[in-house]
Amino acid sequence: MSAAPEAAEGGTAAKGGGRKKLLLLALPVVLGGAGAALWFTGILPGLLGLGPAPGSAGEGTPQAEAPPAPPAFFDMPEIITNLNAPGRRPVFVKLRSKLEITRADDAAAIQAAMPRVLDLFQTYLRETRPEELRGSAGTHRLREELIARANVAVAPPAGSTQRAPRITDVLFTEILIQ
Template identity: 60%
Template sequence: MATAQANPAPQEGEAADAPKRKGGKKLLLIALPVLLLAGGGGAAFFLGLIPGLGKAPPAAEGAPAAPDRRPVFVTLPEITANLNAPGRRAAFIRVKSQIEVQGAADAAALQAAMPRVVDLFTTYLRELRPEDLRGSAGTHRLREELIARANVAAAPARVSDVLFTEILVQ
């Protein structure tokens, strides 16, 4: 009845397709490891895992050296100020601190502006109430405000941090 064959004879164009499919597996077996190695090498480079790559060449003898950006700590004089306390009883704060800057040039600029820094710190401390300084959150807010004021006073030097050596509230 039906005389159609299940597998008809290949035509001219169909016979050429069969060998190309076998070559695709070989290409995949070669290309996949190459792509994996290239991707892993690129990731290692961008993550800085390959030592020696990405470093700047040493400076020539006549070229100016890069500025030293190591942290420098400048000690502030002890500051004692009365707090804005309600009532008849006076409250005082005594702060000993150090200011962290990046490099000797910023440290010199901060030393030159030290009277302005102490004035801004003292003025700010006099406006605080004793309850403003309670707990670690109060100390953190105090640090952030002093950093902002030190950056204003010592500009163009950049203050990285204010480190408290001692804080006493009475």
């Protein structure tokens, strides 16, 4: 008769051992998930002193910065140039655009660099094939290239302490290909 109670105790011990294993496996997963949630919500870095917690305005944190100034726009002169088209018939592009600049104060520096900006724009357009300008992808590529060239054109000379104007976007008001 003593074998039956031992078997019953052994079955209970086996069930309890499975629960312990499950608890030991689930506990790190739950703790890791909670830690990740606290980290990515920004609560844990604030508690550890790695950065401010969201919504906290502690003594060590600077006051909220003023909202950024609205961008200014600079009208570009109209550009009419030929494209790199195969065949004997020339293909022209007419481009009217505006430059989006970070500060209105930069307009004078951009106006002073306008011959360089126009030269870089026209040189790029003359090497562009008409099929490269088709569709929204072509317009997006053109915009990215013109932004890069405009920022190069308005950059101050090397070694200068002058602050460089920053062109953030080229907005097309008219693109006509004939």
